[in-house]
Amino acid sequence: MIASGNRPLFRCSTPEVGSDDDSSPKVGFVKFAVSNFGGNCLGIRSVDSRSSLFAPLNTMEGSKTSYVDGETEVLRERHQSGCNPSDNVVINDSDGKSICEGSIIGNSSNIVWHKCSVDKIDRQELLKQKGCVIWITGLSGSGKSTLACALSRGLHSRGKLSYILDGDNVRHGLNSDLSFKAEDRAENIRRIGEVAKLFADAGVICIASLISPYRKDRDACRVLLPEGEFIEVFMDVPLQVCEERDPKGLYKLARAGKIKGFTGIDDPYEPPLNSEVHMPFCGKRMCPNSFKQLRVDLVTLNTN
Numbered sequence: 543m544i545a546s547g548n549r550p551l552f553r554c555s556t557p558e559v560g561s562d563d564d565s566s567p568k569v570g571f572v573k574f575a576v577s578n579f580g581g582n583c584l585g586i587r588s589v590d591s592r593s594s595l596f597a598p599l600n601t602m603e604g605s606k607t608s609y610v611d612g613e614t615e616v617l618r619e620r621h622q623s624g625c626n627p628s629d630n631v632v633i634n635d636s637d638g639k640s641i642c643e644g645s646i647i648g649n650s651s652n653i654v655w656h657k658c659s660v661d662k663i664d665r666q667e668l669l670k671q672k673g674c675v676i677w678i679t680g681l682s683g684s685g686k687s688t689l690a691c692a693l694s695r696g697l698h699s700r701g702k703l704s705y706i707l708d709g710d711n712v713r714h715g716l717n718s719d720l721s722f723k724a725e726d727r728a729e730n731i732r733r734i735g736e737v738a739k740l741f742a743d744a745g746v747i748c749i750a751s752l753i754s755p756y757r758k759d760r761d762a763c764r765v766l767l768p769e770g771e772f773i774e775v776f777m778d779v780p781l782q783v784c785e786e787r788d789p790k791g792l793y794k795l796a797r798a799g800k801i802k803g804f805t806g807i808d809d810p811y812e813p814p815l816n817s818e819v820h821m822p823f824c825g826k827r828m829c830p831n832s833f834k835q836l837r838v839d840l841v842t843l844n845t846n
Contacts, residue, residue: 665745671702673742675767678751679760679814680777681806682792683784689777689821690751697747705741707734709752722803728759735763742771755805757812776817781806783823 645653666672676693678686690706697704712734713720720726731754741748754760764772784806785793796804803809814820 662743662745665743669703669745671745671747672771673745674747674771674773675738675742675763676747676749676773676775677738677754677760677763678749678775678777679754679817680779681781681784681811682753682804683787683789684777684779686751686753686777689775690749694749702747703745704747704749707738707741707748707750707752709734709754712737712752724756724803724809728756731756731759731763735759735766738763739766742767753805753811755809755811757814760814773819774814774817775819775821776814777821778813779823 645651647653662673678690680686687708690708694704694706709730713730716737717730717733720730731752734750734752738748738750750763760774764774766772788794792801792804793807795801796807801807805811
């Protein structure tokens with residue numbers, strides 16, 4: 543979007559608006575070109591007006607002035623310069639002025655991480671807890687959802703905020719476009735891992751409960767979080783026991799050939815090699831010591 547006279551619509555500057563002094567406090571303001579709004583739209587009467595609607599925003603130390611004018615020309619000379627895909631790219635406007643630095647992440651280019659003055663530590667102090675991800679994995683019928691709900695209830699009773707990302711529930715919305723083919727399962731785990739990371743960053747104890755059969759996909763989610771904030775819980779229940787339980791009738795359908803690619807039947811499950819919590823099956827129930835270990839891990843995480 544361009545304001546009249548090819549002026550930038552938004553100008554976010556580190557120094558105080560209208561000041562040429564680089565030594566001024568690192569406070570940013572949003573500056574709107576009034577001519578593009580038609581007068582007093584949004585209650586802004588002049589370019590230099592400072593409405594309470596746009597309070598000062600703390601910005602990163604050393605941040606640069608940025609422009610958005612819609613007339614930019616991206617200089618793509620990566621191949622000639624030998625830049626890596628993750629290297630910063632420079633975007634120049636029609637005057638040849640450098641206005642922004644961005645990165646290429648996956649299939650997205652020219653993107654810049656915007657840091658807010660309210661960070662993870664602030665959110666955790668507000669909630670009086672530490673965000674983390676408890677990743678419960680195991681065969682269908684191993685008790686993942688039961689454990690997740692019991693854990694969430696226990697945390698709630700202790701004044702801790704948690705949220706469950708259940709595999710089936712997430713497929714009702716965010717991942718409804720995915721099938722159970724290997725590549726879609728990998729994408730299913732990737733998306734849930736990214737969402738879980740956001741919950742943890744918000745200071746919430748995120749409980750992800752899903753089969754997540756492939757070890758490499760679970761490990762990829764682990765590395766998204768800082769050391770110690772990903773707690774993998776392995777529900778080590780034999781296939782025979784899970785099939786006898788068959789709470790959703792899925793094993794019966796898989797054995798009848800009505801479901802293809804069902805984990806444990808005609809698709810593999812790769813158990814964790816070094817999970818933080820191992821919950822083996824002891825006769826008719828999970829071993830009680832495993833629950834104690836999970837509680838210890840959570841208490842340790844939220845008191846350090």
